[in-house]
Amino acid sequence: MFKLYYYPNNASLAPHFLLHHLNVDYELLVVDKQSNAQKSADYLKLNPAGRIPTLVIGEQPIFESSAICIHLCELHPQSNLMPAVGDPKRPLFYQWLAFLNNTLQAELMVRYYPHRHTNDTATISNIIAAQDERIAEALAIINNQLKYNQYLIGDTLTVCDYFLFMLAQWSLPIEKSPLMFENLAAYLKCLCDDSTIKAVCKIEGIDLAPFRG
Numbered sequence: 780m781f782k783l784y785y786y787p788n789n790a791s792l793a794p795h796f797l798l799h800h801l802n803v804d805y806e807l808l809v810v811d812k813q814s815n816a817q818k819s820a821d822y823l824k825l826n827p828a829g830r831i832p833t834l835v836i837g838e839q840p841i842f843e844s845s846a847i848c849i850h851l852c853e854l855h856p857q858s859n860l861m862p863a864v865g866d867p868k869r870p871l872f873y874q875w876l877a878f879l880n881n882t883l884q885a886e887l888m889v890r891y892y893p894h895r896h897t898n899d900t901a902t903i904s905n906i907i908a909a910q911d912e913r914i915a916e917a918l919a920i921i922n923n924q925l926k927y928n929q930y931l932i933g934d935t936l937t938v939c940d941y942f943l944f945m946l947a948q949w950s951l952p953i954e955k956s957p958l959m960f961e962n963l964a965a966y967l968k969c970l971c972d973d974s975t976i977k978a979v980c981k982i983e984g985i986d987l988a989p990f991r992g
């Protein structure tokens with residue numbers, strides 16, 4: 780039994796997609812971000828970073844969404860959601876997951892929590908404007924990769940696609956939204972028909988209509 784500490788449409792979304800796709804027995808435990816429950820003493824025992832998500836497997840808590848995804852894929856190699864060791868696509872899998880988690884997601888975090896990156900509130904709008912450009916640069920790189928690839932790493936779905944869908948959803952309100960990139964918009968529209976994405980977005984109350992156009 781897996782326990783996923785989550786909040787709708789947060790960094791728990793990619794692990795949630797994965798748990799659903801793997802058809803494993805899992806329990807969802809909401810971390811009430813509105814009351815800052817991610818900083819409560821009990822939650823900090825599981826995740827000292829005080830962030831969402833945390834996955835608990837038996838007695839073992841794991842935090843960091845990409846680490847959770849990799850671990851779940853390793854527990855379920857038959858799912859083929861991560862290329863096997865020795866597969867030439869394996870390093871590309873690491874490359875793209877790192878790009879998504881350490882570049883695009885990191886830029887989005889600054890974009891949505893700008894007050895954490897300045898002690899002068901007058902500069903917040905400048906931070907947001909700068910981040911919008913940096914996010915657009917990352918989306919352009921992804922858009923280019925999708926020019927000749929059905930999925931991020933070729934012709935099969937991997938956990939990178941679930942991760943990208945999560946970040947694309949977060950990026951929708953940004954000035955140059957993912958829907959303004961031709962290949963990316965077409966890819967996201969197709970992903971909306973994925974049974975896992977449909978089911979999990981329904982559970983988390985995420986509207987897929989903007990992707991469908």
Ligand SMILES: N[C@@H](CCC(=O)N[C@@H](CS)C(=O)NCC(=O)O)C(=O)O
Nearest residue numbers: 789790817829830831832843844845
């Ligand atoms: N690198 C972490 C980031 C997690 C993260 O920042 N989660 C956000 C929600 S999307 C959060 O918990 N924010 C609340 C806070 O920072 O207090 C991951 O990918 O798991």
